[in-house]
Amino acid sequence: MEILQFALRKIIGGIPLILGVTFISFLLMVYYGPDKTYELLGKNPTAEQIESVRAELGYDQPFLQRYVTYLREIVTLDFGNSFSSGERVNSILKRTMPISLAVITPGFILGNLLGLVLALVAAYHRSGWIDKAIMGFSVVGMSISFLIVVIAFQLIFCSSYGLNWFPSRGWDVYSLSDYLRFVTVPTMATIFVALGYNTRFYRAVIVEEMGRDHVRTARAFGTPPAQLLYRSVLKNSLIPIITRIMFSIPLVVISGSLIIETYFGIPGVGKVTYDAITQGDQPILKAVVGLTAVLFVLTLLITDILYRVVDPRVSLK
Amino acid sequence: MSSASVAAENTTIAVRGRDSLWSKAFYKFRHDRMGMVAFALVMAYGVMALGTVFGWWANDWSEIRGGRFDPISADFWFGSNVNGQDIFARTVFSTRTAFEVGLVVAILSTLIGAVLGAVAGYYSGSWIDELVLWLKGVLDSIPFYLFVAAVAFAMQGSAYGMHVAMVATFWTTTGRLVRGEVIKLKQFEFVEAARAIGLPELKIVFRHIIPNTFHILLVQATIVFVAAIKSEVILSFLGLGVKNGVSWGRMLAEATYEVGAGHFNNFIWASLFMFGLVMAFNMFSDALQDALDPRKV
Amino acid sequence: MTAPVGKKPVLTVKELVIEFQTERGVVRAVDGVSFELYAGQTLGIVGESGCGKTVTCLALLGLVPTPPGRIVSGSIELNGRNIVGLGDREMRNIRGRDISMIFQEPMTALNPVFTVGNQLCEVIRRHTDATRRQAHAQAVEMLAVVGIPAPAKRMGDYPHQLSGGMRQRVMIAMALSCNPSVLVADEPTTALDVTTQAQVIEQMVLLQEQFDMAVILITHDLGVVAETCEDVMVMYCGQVIEQAPASGLFTRPSHPYTAGLLASIPRIRRERLQELPVIRGMVPDLLSLPMGCRFSTRCEYADQRCQAQIPSLRTATGTDAAVACFKPLGEA
Ligand SMILES: Nc1ncnc2c1ncn2[C@@H]1O[C@H](COP(=O)(O)OP(=O)(O)OP(=O)(O)O)[C@@H](O)[C@H]1O
Ligand SMILES: [Mg+2]
Numbered sequence: 001m002e003i004l005q006f007a008l009r010k011i012i013g014g015i016p017l018i019l020g021v022t023f024i025s026f027l028l029m030v031y032y033g034p035d036k037t038y039e040l041l042g043k044n045p046t047a048e049q050i051e052s053v054r055a056e057l058g059y060d061q062p063f064l065q066r067y068v069t070y071l072r073e074i075v076t077l078d079f080g081n082s083f084s085s086g087e088r089v090n091s092i093l094k095r096t097m098p099i100s101l102a103v104i105t106p107g108f109i110l111g112n113l114l115g116l117v118l119a120l121v122a123a124y125h126r127s128g129w130i131d132k133a134i135m136g137f138s139v140v141g142m143s144i145s146f147l148i149v150v151i152a153f154q155l156i157f158c159s160s161y162g163l164n165w166f167p168s169r170g171w172d173v174y175s176l177s178d179y180l181r182f183v184t185v186p187t188m189a190t191i192f193v194a195l196g197y198n199t200r201f202y203r204a205v206i207v208e209e210m211g212r213d214h215v216r217t218a219r220a221f222g223t224p225p226a227q228l229l230y231r232s233v234l235k236n237s238l239i240p241i242i243t244r245i246m247f248s249i250p251l252v253v254i255s256g257s258l259i260i261e262t263y264f265g266i267p268g269v270g271k272v273t274y275d276a277i278t279q280g281d282q283p284i285l286k287a288v289v290g291l292t293a294v295l296f297v298l299t300l301l302i303t304d305i306l307y308r309v310v311d312p313r314v315s316l317k
Numbered sequence: 318m319s320s321a322s323v324a325a326e327n328t329t330i331a332v333r334g335r336d337s338l339w340s341k342a343f344y345k346f347r348h349d350r351m352g353m354v355a356f357a358l359v360m361a362y363g364v365m366a367l368g369t370v371f372g373w374w375a376n377d378w379s380e381i382r383g384g385r386f387d388p389i390s391a392d393f394w395f396g397s398n399v400n401g402q403d404i405f406a407r408t409v410f411s412t413r414t415a416f417e418v419g420l421v422v423a424i425l426s427t428l429i430g431a432v433l434g435a436v437a438g439y440y441s442g443s444w445i446d447e448l449v450l451w452l453k454g455v456l457d458s459i460p461f462y463l464f465v466a467a468v469a470f471a472m473q474g475s476a477y478g479m480h481v482a483m484v485a486t487f488w489t490t491t492g493r494l495v496r497g498e499v500i501k502l503k504q505f506e507f508v509e510a511a512r513a514i515g516l517p518e519l520k521i522v523f524r525h526i527i528p529n530t531f532h533i534l535l536v537q538a539t540i541v542f543v544a545a546i547k548s549e550v551i552l553s554f555l556g557l558g559v560k561n562g563v564s565w566g567r568m569l570a571e572a573t574y575e576v577g578a579g580h581f582n583n584f585i586w587a588s589l590f591m592f593g594l595v596m597a598f599n600m601f602s603d604a605l606q607d608a609l610d611p612r613k614v
Numbered sequence: 615m616t617a618p619v620g621k622k623p624v625l626t627v628k629e630l631v632i633e634f635q636t637e638r639g640v641v642r643a644v645d646g647v648s649f650e651l652y653a654g655q656t657l658g659i660v661g662e663s664g665c666g667k668t669v670t671c672l673a674l675l676g677l678v679p680t681p682p683g684r685i686v687s688g689s690i691e692l693n694g695r696n697i698v699g700l701g702d703r704e705m706r707n708i709r710g711r712d713i714s715m716i717f718q719e720p721m722t723a724l725n726p727v728f729t730v731g732n733q734l735c736e737v738i739r740r741h742t743d744a745t746r747r748q749a750h751a752q753a754v755e756m757l758a759v760v761g762i763p764a765p766a767k768r769m770g771d772y773p774h775q776l777s778g779g780m781r782q783r784v785m786i787a788m789a790l791s792c793n794p795s796v797l798v799a800d801e802p803t804t805a806l807d808v809t810t811q812a813q814v815i816e817q818m819v820l821l822q823e824q825f826d827m828a829v830i831l832i833t834h835d836l837g838v839v840a841e842t843c844e845d846v847m848v849m850y851c852g853q854v855i856e857q858a859p860a861s862g863l864f865t866r867p868s869h870p871y872t873a874g875l876l877a878s879i880p881r882i883r884r885e886r887l888q889e890l891p892v893i894r895g896m897v898p899d900l901l902s903l904p905m906g907c908r909f910s911t912r913c914e915y916a917d918q919r920c921q922a923q924i925p926s927l928r929t930a931t932g933t934d935a936a937v938a939c940f941k942p943l944g945e946a
Contacts, residue, residue, distance in 0.1 A: 020455035025467060032471035127681060139603070142597035143548055146556055147569050148588045154575055213722040220675055220717075221710035221737045222786065225702075231736075235727050251460060258462055260552065263573070277466040279554065285463060296458040312772040313726060345637075 007301055014297030020292035022074065026067050028285070034280045035041050035059075036083055050256060070286055074294065079287040084279050089287045092272060097169060097253070100268030103183060107190025112245060114191065115198025122199070123206040134199065139241050141196025146189075153189045169265035185262045201244060202237075209237045238310040246303040250295040254288055338532065342608040352604025358597035375409040378563050380404065386580050396582035398523040398571060407563045408586045414564045415546045415594060418480060422545035425484045427538040430491025435527050436517045437492070438499025441520070449496075453489040461486060463549075465557050483545055490535040498530050532609040539602035543595055550591060565591045622694070624795045624828045625651040625674070626714075627880065630688035632669055633680055641900045643669045645852040646688075648927075653670045653795065656822065656829040658843035658860065660836060660875065662897050666852040671798045673698075674830075675715055676705040693795060711741040714789035718801040724773040730757075730784045731769030734791060741792040756787040759824075761817055779810035783817070797822070798830045803838070811835075814903060815842060841863050845860035848872050850910040851898060854927060858935030868930040870940040871909045907939070915941050 038045075040053050051060075058066050073079050079089035122134040137239045156162055158168035166185050173179045209215065210233055220234045254269060261270035269288070276284035346352055369375045379402065387397035389392075395404035437449035464486060469478030502508060504527075511521050552558030553566025565587040572584035623936035644666045651657055655676055659667045672678050673685055682790055689696045689937060692712055697705065717723045728872035731806050734753035738744055744752060757765030760783040773781055782802060789797055799818065805812040813876070831843060839860060842879055846863050848856040848871065856869040867873040895912035898904060906923050910916040919940055929935070930942045 016451055017458060020451060020653060021458050024455060025459055025463070028464075028467035028471040034470060045427060052911040063429070073706065098331065139599050140596065143592055143599050145550055145569075145588075145595070146604050147551055147566070147590055148584075148592070151569065151573060151576060152588075159577060161576075161579065175507070213717060215720050216724045216727045217785075218725065219709070220715045221676060222740060223736075224706055231728065232725055236725070250458070258555075273460070273463065274555070277463065280470070285467075289459060289463060292460055293458055296454075311727060313774045313860070 001038070003305065006305075009293045010301040010304065014300060018074070018290075018293045019071075021296075022070060022290055023067065025289040026070055029285055029289075030066065030070075030282055031063060033282060036280060036282070040083070043285075051113045070290070073286065074290040079290070082276075082284055084275075089283045092284065093269065093287060093291075096267060096269045096272050100257070100261065100270060102173075102179065102191065103171075103186055103260065103266055103268055104252050106183060107187040107194070108248070108252055110187065111191045111194035112198055115195055116202050116241070118195070119206055120200030120234075121201050122226070123233075124178060124229070126207060126210075133309045135203070138196040138199045141192065142200070144193075146193045146259055149189050149192050150259060153185050153192070154263070157185045157188075158265045167298055171264075171268075171289065182264075184266055186257075186266070189260065190257065200247060202241065204253045205237045206233055209233045212236070235310070239307060242303060242306050242310065246299050246306070250292050250299050254292040254295060269310065319411075319536065325434055332590055337605045338609070339345065342532070342605075345608040346604055349457040349604045349607060351600055352607070355600035355604060359601050362412055362594050362597070363416065366416040369410050369413045375406040378406040378410040386575075386582075389582070397585045398568075398583055399575065402584050404568075404586055407568060408565075409592050410563050411565045411568065411587065412590065412594065413564050414559055415549060415591070416482075419542040419546045421480050422483045422487060423538045425480075425544040426488040427491055427534050429484065430488035430537065431495055431527055431530065433488065434492035434495030435499050435522050435530065438496035439522050439526065441496070441500050441503075446496075450589060451491065453492055456486050457489055457589075460485075462552075462555070462557065476560065479549065479552055483548060487541050487544060491534065491541065494533050494537060495527075495530050498533055499526055502526055502529055518532055521557060536602065536606050536609060537597060540604060543598050546591075546595060550598050621652050623650040623652050624693055626691040627670075627674070628689045628691075630670065630673060630690065631686040632666075632673055633684055633686050635684070636901075639901050642686075643683075643722055643852050644673065647849070647873040648688075649847055649854070649857065651796065651828045651830065653828050653844065654822070654826050656819075656831055656843045658846040658934065659830060659832045659849060660834070660839060661849035664897060664900075665849040667849055668800055669834065670849075671800055671830060674796070674798060675709050675713055676700065677709075677715075680913075686902050710737055710794070711792045711795055712768075712787075713796040713798065714792070714794040715798040715800065716782070716785045716789050716802045718804050720778050720785060720805060723785055726773055729770050729772055730776070731771075732787055734769075734784070736789050739786050752791065753787075755855060756791050756912075757784070759789045759790070759821065760784070761786065761813075762787075773922040777810075777815060778806050782806060782810075782814055786814070786818065786821070790825060790827075793825060794827065796828045796830070798832075800832045801834065802831075803888060804834065811838075818842075828903075834866075848875070851900065851903060853908060853938065854936075855909065855938045856935060858933065858937075859929070862934055866933060866935075866944060868933060868935045868937040868944055868945060869939045870907075870913050870941075873943055917941075 036057060037053050040048055044239045050135045054060050058069060081088055082092060118134050122131040125131045154168055157163055166181055171182055173182055215232045218228055258270040260276050262274050272284060275290050285314060339597035378596040381401045382403055383393055383397040383401040384400060385399055387393050389396045393403055395408060398404055429525065437446045440446050444569050465479055468482040472478040472481065508521060508525060511525055549558050549564060554566040554570045558566060568583045568587035576584050628648050630644055630647045634643055635642045641658045647670055649657065661667055669678060674690055678685060685698055690698050697708060731753055734756065735749040738749040738752055754765045754769060757768055762768055762780060762783050803814050806814060815838055833839060843860045844859060846856055846860050849868065850871055856872045861874065864876065867876055893912055898908065898911055904911050906921045907925055910920040925938045925940050927936045927938045929945060932944055
């Protein structure tokens, strides 16, 4: 009951955020965005044809009314049809989102896990050479652009100039082995890029926690290292860790990884979004923005509930 | 002592504390060998970029001087690209592009972050604070590439769409940090004293509070600089960034069609130069943090 | 030092030297500290902030942060066994079982995400072979012993649900739960309000008798020292400058620094603070210590010899006190 009330309060509290995100995006993308009328018309359109297309696109309505229509679309989760393919936006998303999730999830999880492990190792050997080596690699990793990693990995693993073990583009997945064939290189690239940042972040969190009084108390009572790391350090660092992971989820789920998908030719949400950007396919863009905002609010809610779960000092207020 | 002189006294104390922070930081930075090397490297890149502004070199980056994929030679230090343009000139000129974007975005987003963060922190809990936090939340929740594209549309293809979009999204972290610091600073005596003698609030914020967050701003500016360069390259690669100039991102975009055919010069040189700058700047930024943050781990 | 006849000390510290590697150079935080401690005895350590009290005690548990810290030389014999240089695993078996430590900040010293019961049981089960159930029973008992009302109910509380005094009692319960031979209390009451301070100290004294422990008590409150400690050790810049039975020290201090410390106790609390005699000058920086006696820069009796040579600890004539001074007060 308490949780339900809390959830309701949070969702209502999230409305200004959704309004803000959608309003700004709508203003920029749709109101100031490109006029699609003539792209949708044949050659030498009559005035009537122009009128009818404009009406179809909603251009004849006043700005506010069009924005309200957009909000209604978000509430009903119905974003109409894509300008370029004419397919329903919903069915596009339904088709592409699972692909994006399948592409990005392994890298996301492994990137965070590995980062956490490396951070624990580094923090445990703080200022020793292991720590210095790990942190040195992190800075190098942080300094290599995602693009370079993607191009280089494709060259190394997917081309005849390198090992040529994996397909370079596409997504022909019908079985687990197909999946592994197509997902491995993107996953490695994702991990490589995220690892430096994650390791640094987690190490800072862990080192901060290791300096706390209660950790010293635990050591003064003979707690062995593994227990110390788990009970005193990890359990107490969960709030920043959860925050970081949770808030990357909305962007990962909705936008997928735009670069990975465009570069590896994977038909996920990221690729759809990129194509929509270059073609000015507003229904799709509106859906992506709207859903991201909604997901952010839900994330805020879930994150707060998780805080409550991991830290007895937090109360749901 | 009159309250005015108390305030003055306290301000000088705060200022003196700040001075010693900076002189200590300067001392520490001077003795950070890695930091100094990184700084020197950044400066070298800066000179490379400045040289193109003064027309000393690399201004022929768009000229077609050679053949298709000429190999490395005395004429073409890094070879030539598909159009017969000099890859060396293009690589060097891209440094200028990167610095331009990095500097503009770092400076503007730091300014905005400082002002909005300080005001929000000073009036924390009030509607002004709420408003800034809301704006920050909103800007953080719009998918970045979409936002850049939308701003570019809205600005009708202006060359600065990318800059505007980055400034609009990158100030939020600086703003959050400054806000937190100001909430802490607010409780210090020098602020109370300044308020007690009736200094106007905005003056307190700009003259007494923001200067005490300079160490955060400096570090944050370097971090934003790096983020801006990396984003510029990706956006230019995707065709959302630099349109009429040259950028490492555009070179990498060309490279994607070339590496499959065995032409690596665009890829290698753009990657190498970009990596060098970002790495040097990251290390410079780290050294700054080490020097400025007594608690840095 | 009051050595009880026929008893062996539980703790013997000899010539302990501890250094820290800092950015500005090597700091010798503890410089040749020696003392003995017997069961049932309480040793008070006093001295200005930064003189090395905490570091000395951390060394007893092998908790000097390394790096930057390092035990350079000396020995620490606990129940007849030198624990300096002991491996991590062996050290862990000693901590909490043979020697326990209570820290200054009850607010932050307990793990905030586990219940106090859980933390107590954890310690008990680590050092004994009690079952879950036995450990629980013993934990409840310990909470009762340290004077926490409704202990069984408190077991399920998280630290933030307890008051500062209660938390410090929980810390004491935890420290005593495995019946250690030595209890180190580093300013256990500094963070508490005055009434709670008195209660907690009283409780500690009672428990010490009950458990027949040796106690090291660090505090800035000389009143507490006078009430609770048999012996007092006065530290200055990492060195012991006077060590004496509490009774003698308070009536007849030998070292000018001790005398200064005593003189600075407000007779009537909190009144006319400005007029209190204070030791002039400042504690010297550990990186640029004076050549001779470390107190010579602030001492009104200091002469050339004091400035050139470091006095070693010796018995002052006519007292039980050991003092490191060329011109102790009683002798001149
Ligand atoms: N982690 C550390 N790194 C560097 N130096 C340290 C460290 N811990 C202690 N020191 C040095 O050891 C000296 C003694 O510190 P210690 O904590 O023992 O003082 P103290 O007597 O307990 O003071 P207080 O009464 O304030 O608790 C300090 O002056 C400091 O220079
Ligand atoms: Mg101490």
